Amino acid sequence: MLLSLLRTHLRPYRSAITVIVVLQFVQTLANLYLPGLNADIIDNGIVKGDTDYILEVGGMMLGVTVLQVVCTIVAVYFGARTAMALGRDLRTAVFARVQTFAAREVAEFGAPTLITRSTNDVQQVQMLVLMTFTFMVAAPIMCVGGIVMALRQDVELSGLIVVIIPVLVISVGLVIARMRPLFRTMQTRLDGINRVLREQIMGIRVIRAFVKEEYEGERFDEANVLYRDVAIATGRLMALMFPIVMLVMNVSSVAVIWFGGHRVASGDLQVGTMTAFLAYLIQILMSVMMATFMFMLVPRAEVAAERISEVLDTEPSISPPDEPVERTLSGGYVDIVDASYAYPGAEEPVLHNVELIARPGETTAIIGSTGSGKSTLLSLIPRLFDATSGEVRVGGVDVRDVRPDDVWAHIGLVPQRPYLFTGTVASNLRYGRTDATDDELWEALDIAQARDFVEAMPEGLDAPIAQGGTNVSGGQRQRLAIARAIVKRPSLYLFDDSFSALDYATDAALRRALASITAGSAVIVVAQRVSTIRAAHRIVVLEEGRVVGTGTHGELMEGCETYREIVLSQLTEEEAA
Template identity: 50%
Template sequence: MLRLAKYLKPYLGTALLTLLLLFLQTIANLFLPALMSKIVDVGIGTGDTGYILRIGLFMLLVALIGSALMVFANLNSAKVAMGFSRDLRTDLFIKVESFSLGEFNTLGTSSLITRTTNDITQVQQVVLMSLRMMVTAPLMVIGGLIMALSTNLELSVILLISIPILVVVILLVARSGMPLFKSMQVKLDKLNLVLRENLTGIRVIRAFNKVPYEQKRFDDANSDLMQTAIKVNKIMAVLMPSMMIIMNLTSVALIWFGGIRIQAGAFEVGSLIAFIQYVMQIMMALVMVTMMFVLIPRAAASAERINEVLETPFEIQDSVSGDVDCKIHGEVTFKDVTFAYPNSEEPALTHITFDTKPGKTTAIIGGTGSGKSTLISLIPRFYDITSGQLLVDGIDVKDMTQAQLRQKIGLVPQKAILFNGTIRDNMKYGKEDATDEEIWQALEVAQARDFVSEMEDGLDSYIAQGGSNVSGGQKQRLCIARALIRKPEIYIFDDSFSALDFKTDAKLRKALKHETTNSAVILVAQRVSTIMDADEILVLYDGKIVGQGTHKELLNTCDVYKEIALSQLSKEEIENGK
């Protein structure tokens, strides 16, 4: 947790003010039993009502000042804790946003969500409680001991027995609870994973009648978390009763031996009352420390998980040289590129060599798992190649910043992703300063203008999270328009026409030809009809290029392509495609 202390630096002044306020509040609390002792021994003992009223009003004033100090201290501690968690959450989010896909796969999406929310909340609670108790608890213990010793040294011997016993109980409970708190966070990750899969895959679950199975799966994860939580609470449940027994036995011993001394005339009633109050303050301070021991183990486990993310080195980093000047635009070159996923036994791509230029459409086709999506993921550096060389505009992608590289690319992903907001907001993802005219132009090319125009609010029409309120084909066309509005040097379409009917597909490809004359186009498709008129077609099989050429050439030279074509088209359609 100490590694996260740097996030408290901006709030150091507020934190110090909080500690000062708590220091003064603790002094006020320590002063109250002494005043009570005077009221009992002097005021009540002599029957001086005026003295009782004067000291009583002074006690009330001290109590009010102490309460006011506590209120302001709590407000300041809340500001520090909330600011700390906000800054930490922001840095964690920025770090996660900069991860490559490989790091996402290693850490897991559900775990990253838990670390950004629940784990930071656990640490935030410890920061909050630490600020409130950091001064109060130690000062209450030390001040209470001093005041108790100054009141009666002989009775203080009882504290030498009860306090060490209390400390041992606290340490034993904390030692037993620490591993279980860490286990709880891991099991919370698992629960989040199951929940996330259920929410995102609800259609598949219902379609396959697997609701009871998923309910059992969730119940198993939930029960596992519950069992661990019960174990933790059983251990913690021992703590408070143990402390109360020790505190009550201490009080009984003080009253017993104090009463004996009062009877002997060596002690006064008011002093005994003050002594008992000091002892109770010491005990309550130790209870406060115990509360910290309850929170710290879980927060320590959370802090470790947060630091794991913050200290994870980036697999993909920008070059030291930074931005570079490009004299050519819209050219992608693969030179003997091989790529393997981390911990995989075989490369996903092997010895890939091809290039594409502005005005040229390069299509990629192949069976499921042949490496099509993997190949295009290398261009924007979602992954780094294992060997070979990948050039964009004649420059190795590793010599460019990621921002500079991705600014050149308009990507339409295989899974159409839209964000919560209006259509205009989604279009401006491609170009922040896009005008309405530019947006409508992009929508027209993407064959989306008609259905957007028919919406009641046009460009201000609301898009639900994930685009759940529009059809699959509409989502794809909106995603295509978002890429078009950017007017990039390189267009990448990853099976982006799969949800379109053949008529819309044909119209869209025709419109794209005029729109992308100055850009390179890389098109991944499953349908032969979509890529028949491409300038060059790459046929992938098991991560290798087994065919390269035009539609006509591949029909004569590549058996894999011919097999794909015959499975989708009639001989007449194939002949017409020539």
């Protein structure tokens, strides 16, 4: 999975990678050439007392060193740029894929793990690529070159390499084999920390209201301890790696000096040759150590790549049609015909054979008890969910036959939980229409009964809005979300219980003001409060996902017992009449 991911996303950087490989090859050859020159200085210069030879070969060594340094700097520069570009591309790809997800895919993954996958997981892959370009490209060249150069120096001493390298590889391999499952557990437990932290930040008011700071602290400690335990277990294994490598390296050096010393004493080997061989052996072991360091990163990067690929390979349940209908969905005509919907794996559908119509200039209301499927029904229209059977038509066209963007372009949605983005009042309202003028924004605020509190802010339209709109009250947040939909001037307004945080007077005033701008548009309202929808042209009553009544307020009071019970639970008989 890791190789497949890298092959796909590094393809645009083949030229840069070629430059990196060439430069690393040159600097490694230069590194391999230096011990031989050093041996020549010892055997032909120092031993014979030839100062001119020492200066000549020393100058060559200096030149080779400069070349090595320049190649290394340029290679690291290009390697870092390529690794950072890969991280940027992966984050962009994950973000773009998540943007195509329907509510179903987002719920299946969960926000905490999606955040971790687009940040920490991408960082692990990015770090592996950076280390590969910095160390791993040079390591195999140095290892093979070092073996060849060591054989050129002395074949008998090279027999030590046959013993040393397998011992090192087997020792390191055993440690790495135990590390891989621990890295997977680490990423999963990091998801857990993100989930708990996200819940606590989002629910800080509830936590304080119920005096649950101590309990939530224990929850976070538990998640933190679980992550700590697996991180310590991983760290212990990682701590074994370098001592093993250093032990093998030092024992190897001692062995070379021991056996080489005896041969120098017998006259079979020169001191410079033994010194060069020792340098090449160190280079070989250093290359193995660099590869070892890389292998420490590979297991975690593999796990991260698998998690990233899971997101990238997930096909959204709601996708554009292969041959979309080229038609403008204007007029606000909505027809839901015999539609049912069941969540994946659910035993029973949430909606059963629902029928609903909405027409321009009319208000269609949906009411029912909690859990009756009101919000799910409304979500079928902008295609946040796809009906599992039946049809949802907007402008006379099945929404599955039209590009999702074309459907959304004609809909102004105010969700049940209105969300505001970090920015200003104006930037949030212009989510509806980017070219809206200030006058149009104030008009929308007037209609949404939000002008007074926006004017009271020192900066007015430029007043800052915190993430999620947490620096304004629930009712203000709801009114700003309604104003955002009004700015768009869509042909279809969808209000998902959008008036619940408003007092009765503000609710009534807002609905009266809305009537002036929705005369040519269809309005569909989900509501719990009877006063909000009693004047609707058409009221659809849901009970356990089934339509049990459709009509005006007066008709349903006479012919629908479910609706009558809802009304009388909120109003007296006289008020209902």
